[in-house]
Amino acid sequence: MKIIEGGVTAAKGYQASSAAAGIKYEGRTDMALVYTEKPAVCAGTFTTNVVKAAPVIWDKEIVEQGGLVHAVVLNSGIANACTGEAGRAMNYYMAEVVADQFDIQPGQVLTASTGVIGMQLEKEPLAKGAAILKENLADSIQAGLDAAKAIMTTDTVPKQAAVSFEVNGVTVTVGGMSKGSGMIHPNMATMLSVTTTDAVISHEDLQELISEVVKDSFNMISVDRDTSTNDTYLVLANGESGVTIKKGTPEYEEFREALKYVSVSLAKQMAADGEGCTKLLEVQVVHCENKDKAVVLSKSVITSNLVKTAVFGSDANWGRILCALGYAGVDFDPEKVDLILQAEGKDDIILVKDGMATGYSEEEATELLSQEKVVVICDMNEGEAEATAWGCDLTHEYVTINGDYRS
C-alpha cells in the first residue's frame, strides 16, 4: 500500500468541483460535487441521532436499496436538519438540479449538508450552484482539494487522504475527503465524509467492510461528545480499475487496509482540527479484558472535559484520567492500572504504576504535554485487547467559537 497525494479524485474515473452558491454566506465556496461517469456501487453509514437531517434520510434509502449512483452533492452553511417536510422537499430539489445537469435520475445523486440546524435551504442558490459545479468539474488533484474546502464549516484545514495498491500490476486507488470540527462524536459514522475507489466490489461486501472500518476510525473520535444530526460517511466504487475485490482473497485484505488507512487518517485529521483545539490527543487502552471494554474506556477518557482542559494547560493531572476510566461504566481493578505519556521525540513518562503516582518529574511531563500530538496509554494489565480513540484539548477558543456560532 502506498500513500499518495489527493482525495476524492485520486481514484480512476472520478471528477470533483466546488461552487460559491451563496447558500448562507457570500464570497466562499459552499457546494461540492463528486461525480463518476460510470455508475458506482455505494455504501454508507449514518448518524444514530434520532433527529436525522433530510439528506441522511435520502441517502440511507438509496444505500439500503443498493442503488448505483453517479454523484454526491454536498453543501455547507445550512445543515437541512429539523426542517420537516419542506426540508425533505428541498433536499430532493438539490438532487434534482444536479441530476438535470447530467441527464440522470435524482435517485442517482447522494446528498449531504452541514452547517446551522433549523434553517431552510433556498432554491435559487442550489440551482445556480449546480450549474457552476457542472462547469467546474475536473479530475485533477486541485478539483478534489476545492471540493474538500467547500464543505468546511468551522474546520481550519481541508481533510483528504488517499492510498493505492497493486493487484497483478493493476493499480487500485482509495481516496477520500471529510469535514468536521465541532458537534463531533460520531456514532456509526462521522460528520461528512466521501471516499471513492475504482475497485470492482459488490454493494454487500462494500457495506460490510465500511461498517467494520468505521468502528476503528470515525467512531473513535470525539471533539465535544455531541453526535450530529448529519453524520454521513459515503463510499463510492465505480469499478474503473477493473480489479475485482472479493471476500476471502488477499486483495480483499489489501482493500480493507486501504479503506482503513484513509478513514483513520481522515478521522485523525478531524480530531486534530477540533474546534479551537491546539493539540491532538490519542488515548490507547491496552492489555484490556476485551475490545468492547477497551473502546468504552478510551472514549470515556477522550471525552472528559477535565482531561481535555488539563491537556490544554499541559498539566499532567493523571487523577482525572483515572477518574474518567472509573466512571466509564465498566469494571476494573484501579490498583492494576498504569498510565504512560508519549510524544514524538520525547522519552515515555510513566505517571502511574499500579494505580498510584510514580516519582515522575512534573516539569518533564509538562514539557511532553506541550507537544502538538500527545498520546496517553492506559495499561489495564488484565488481558490482551486494545482500542485507540482520538480527540483534542478543550480551549478558550472552543468556547468563543460556540458561544456565537450562528451569527
Place this chain on the structure above:
Amino acid sequence: MKIIEGGVTAAKGYQASSAAAGIKYEGRTDMALVYTEKPAVCAGTFTTNVVKAAPVIWDKEIVEQGGLVHAVVLNSGIANACTGEAGRAMNYYMAEVVADQFDIQPGQVLTASTGVIGMQLEKEPLAKGAAILKENLADSIQAGLDAAKAIMTTDTVPKQAAVSFEVNGVTVTVGGMSKGSGMIHPNMATMLSVTTTDAVISHEDLQELISEVVKDSFNMISVDRDTSTNDTYLVLANGESGVTIKKGTPEYEEFREALKYVSVSLAKQMAADGEGCTKLLEVQVVHCENKDKAVVLSKSVITSNLVKTAVFGSDANWGRILCALGYAGVDFDPEKVDLILQAEGKDDIILVKDGMATGYSEEEATELLSQEKVVVICDMNEGEAEATAWGCDLTHEYVTINGDYRS
C-alpha cells in the same frame, strides 16, 4: 414546611467547626467537623465511580452496617483518592485523631475528602486540625457556615439550606451543607454533602428516603459530566427533637419533602456555582412517555457542551438542544417536540413548535438568555412524565480554572 437560616447546625443537638490545618495550602480553612453528642443514625449514597476514594470506602462500610455515629470530619485540598493502602491508612488516622478528641471510636466518625486526586494526606496537619476542630466547636449558625466554607475548593460561595416543620407542636429540622463546582456529574450521590436532622428515624427508613431523594436532586445536576471519585452524601439523624418519623404517616411525607427541599436547594446551588459559570441552566422535560426517559433526555441537554456554550453566548441555538435530545439514546418523534425558553420577569418564548422553528425574535431570545437563571422546557407531547435537571454554561473561565487546577 418553613425555610430557615443555617445549615448543618440548624437541627437540634448539632455543633460544627472549621480549622486551618495546612492540608495543602496555608492561610485558609481546610478541615470541617459536624458533631452530635447524642449518637445519630446515618445513611449515605456514594459515587458509582469504579475508582473510589479512601473515605468513600470507609463511610460506605459504616453506613451499610447501620452504625451510629457522632461525627463527620471533612477536608479540602487533597481528595485521598488513588492513594492505595497508604491512603486508606491515612483515612483511618483522620477518623482516629477526631475520635481521640471526643473519647469515641474511630468507627463512629465518618470522613470525606475533596481536592487533588493522587496526593497523600499527612499526619501532622490532620492531628493539628482535629484539636482545633474540637476547640472551635459551636452550635451557632456561624459555626455551620464556617464548616461549609472550609470544604470549598473551586466553589465561589458556601452552600447551605435548612427547613423545619412541626409535628404536634414540636419542631423537626433538616439542614445541610455541600460543596461542588467541578467534576460534578453525580451518580447516586453528589460531591460532598452533609445533612443533619433531629428527627427520630430508623436507619432503614432514612436510607430508603435519601436513596429516593437523590434521584430528583443531586443526581440531576451536572457541571462537566465528570463523575467524581469522592461523591458523598451523608445524612445524620440524632433524634434530639423527640419526633418519630415512621413510614406511612403524614410526618413521613413532611420529612421527605423537607429532605427533598434541602437536597434540591443544595444541588441547585452547586449547579449555579459550576466552575467558571455565569448562569444557572434548568432543563425541564415535560409530557414525556415515562420518567426514566425524561431523566435521560434532560441530562443529555444539560451536559451538552454545545448547548452550554450557546447559553454562555446567549445564543438561542435551539438546533443544538434538539440534537442533544436526539442523541440521548431514547426514541421519540422529533416532529412533535416544542422548545420553550423561560426566565424570571420575561415572557416565555416558544422557539420550536412541532420540531421546527417558530417566527420568534432572536433579539428577545438573546435578551432572555442573558438572565442569571434560564429555563429550557422540552415538551415531548407524548405522555405525562417529567424530569428537571440543573447545570450551567461553559465559559472561558472554566477552561482557565481547569487548564491549571493543581498548581
